[in-house]
Amino acid sequence: MSELLFYPILVLLLIIQLAIVRYLPLFNGTADILLLWLAAWGLQNKGKHVWIGAIFAAVLLSFASAVPWYAYFVTYLILALMSRLMNRHFWHNPLIALLFVVFFGSLLEYIIQFVVLLVQGISINFLESLKFIIVPSTFLNLLLAIPVYVIVSDMAQWVYPKEADE
Numbered sequence: 591m592s593e594l595l596f597y598p599i600l601v602l603l604l605i606i607q608l609a610i611v612r613y614l615p616l617f618n619g620t621a622d623i624l625l626l627w628l629a630a631w632g633l634q635n636k637g638k639h640v641w642i643g644a645i646f647a648a649v650l651l652s653f654a655s656a657v658p659w660y661a662y663f664v665t666y667l668i669l670a671l672m673s674r675l676m677n678r679h680f681w682h683n684p685l686i687a688l689l690f691v692v693f694f695g696s697l698l699e700y701i702i703q704f705v706v707l708l709v710q711g712i713s714i715n716f717l718e719s720l721k722f723i724i725v726p727s728t729f730l731n732l733l734l735a736i737p738v739y740v741i742v743s744d745m746a747q748w749v750y751p752k753e754a755d756e
Contacts, residue, residue: 595749596631596639596642596643597643597646599627599745600624600627600643600646600647600650601650603623603624603627604624604647604650604651604654607621607622607623607624608654615726616726616727616729616730617721617722617723617726618722618723618726619722619723619724619726619727619728619729619730620727620730621727621730621731621733621734622696622699622727623734623738624647624650624651624666625665625666625669625692625695625696625731626692626731626734626735626738626739627647627738627742628640628643628644628647628669628670628673629669629672629673629688629691629692629695629735630673630688630735630738630739630741630742630743631643631673631742631746632669632670632672632673632676632677632691633673633676633677633684633687633688633691633739634677634742634743634746635677636746636749636750640670640673640674641667641670644666644667644669644670645663645666645667647662647666648663648665648666648667657703657706657707658706658710660706661702661703661706664702665695665698665699665702665703668695668698669691669695669698669699672691672694673687673691676690676691684739684743685736685739688735688736688739689732689735692731692732693728693731693732695731696727696728696731697724697728700719700723700724700727700728704716704719704724
């Protein structure tokens with residue numbers, strides 16, 4: 591039942607991303623709050639349902655963005671896979687895992703969007719997009735990753751108290 595709180599939070603994050611974060615660019619790059627939330631939630635021990643959240647976030651962004659729907663599905667499902675693998679098998683230091691997942695997830699997201707737009711026939715210079723969109727967006731995502739992780743971990747402790755864990 592507590593997982594139902596996840597979906598209104600994703601809708602609220604989409605509204606914040608479209609109404610506020612979008613108007614705070616660094617060059618032309620902006621942060622992706624949904625990507626940060628999914629990465630942080632997937633790194634939580636209780637974040638087993640990050641797959642459903644990734645699909646829901648991809649559907650939300652598909653309606654709100656001009657980028658084709660499959661770009662977000664691929665990005666967010668790979669991000670969910672990376673975060674769950676980092677949580678289970680590789681690192682037990684969540685902050686290093688978070689920075690790793692956010693860095694590669696951000697690069698993956700913007701490179702997939704670049705390729706999709708290129709395939710659609712939109713002429714984009716790769717070096718300019720790398721310099722003015724991909725690198726600044728990745729930097730903003732890394733800058734906001736730790737505050738989002740703190741909020742997500744507090745929410746996870748609130749939603750899944752210790753008594754339910756044992």
